[in-house]
Amino acid sequence: MLIIVSALILGTIPAAIKEAITSLSPATQFAIRFTIGAMILTPFVRNLNVSLVRDGVILGVLLFPVFAAATIGLETVCANQASFIFGLNMVFVTLFELLFRKRLSIRAILAVILAFTGIGVMSWKSGQLAIGNFWLLGSALSDAAYIIVLEVFSSHHLPVPLVTIQLWVVALLGILWAAPELTEHIEAIQTSLGVLIYLGVVATVIVILLQTVAQQWISAHEVALFFALEPVFGAIFAFLLLGETFETRGFIGAAMVLVGIILTLTRPKIDESDLEPTQVQESTVSDGTAKTGEVLVGVLSPNKEIENLF
Template identity: 30%
Template structure:
């Protein structure tokens, strides 16, 4: 999941570059379509066994993924890359918040502490990133996209718990539906074109393979083995990776408070990943062995 988030952090820089040549829906349709085809070809034996229930779930997740990417990409055109990745990472806060509201049950103590830490870090990152100019339409779109993606994570967790739904097939099918929705919007609201630049094709294929075919499918498969809140907190690493790539490519510089915020996010993720009780048990066992007890 962390590897997938690393690729997603890089994807903001590459997407911003690609959107200089193509419309938002046009760019989405091509990269999502290629991502779907690549994943489907690699897993063709599995995808041929897709049932109606998995198709229906894929249509729902595809719609949520499409809305998330639409908000992110339009937001990316109206605010900085750094702001975009920071605001999208609010997903890490929305997941436990929505879970608490829907299930009327507080998450584990560890999740609460990690979420508070991540929220504080993201707050420092976003407030200093806006630099007193106020929240613009681009920032609002990114926050909305983060909220929709939180719903996506929760819905995916619910779907993969159904024994009749194959997690791998679901992860691939959602890409096909997202590409379909983007293609329809391209013909309705834009003038569809194919990229002419070699650089743009490189960006599209890179995103299709690593960000889409690997990243999006990996998220669904991983969710079969962990909680939605856990996945949401791992996403809090995304602004760190995104900010690093934005600095390297576009020279976007982090302010001291943003660095502090980033450190809080990383520490929160480490906290949630580290099983303290298990670590204590292992240390006790080691001491007993060393003492010969």
């Protein structure tokens, strides 16, 4: 349920960012958004330790390109199309899992071909592919890596401190990115404060916190399954908030992307006994990093107390 709510909110982000960057540069909007989010959570942080800070910094560095690339991409790509391209993060999650197991099925290859062809069909205009699509693909790829790493780290730390450290890392990187132009947008920041607060609180703090809590219980692949709803929500909100609709080409491309995502997420379950012995060995534990087996137990354990977020 937490992931479904997160996917629903994620669907509003492209439309909200499109609204914000009409008056603000991508860098300024990005920096303000994550600074707001980090400041809101900071008063609730306590019990910091070295492993928590380390893991939070790693996740923050992975999270920065997810949202930075998406923000840049939305300058030249419409919100409904962006939602479907970003939905490829689910395809990338599965590809990473398959590649790590050294098994790439025909189904996975077909899914990737369909999804990327669909993006081309949606995006190809006047004989050229908008550069924003490549930024959004980079965002989706980064998000897949983030989801996989979060599956490991989320089971070892309380959600609020872990998310807060991530947000401060992203906010500081965003401020460095926006520094040359921040002072030029003071008035625009004031006029766009409503959408910036929404992006900072709802689309950042709540989304990432919900995902972090959920990934204490479910695997990266299960997250991918639920996040497949995001492109649908994104297209709906793009229509309701911005009046964006697909042309015939867009509907065909979106359908191809959805089929690619569905093919990826409904792949046959891999039997661990089919893997090579070296692929199922547990890794060692060092300074807060769990063995592979412990991570899976932590994700599936019904006794985990998620009520204690702080």
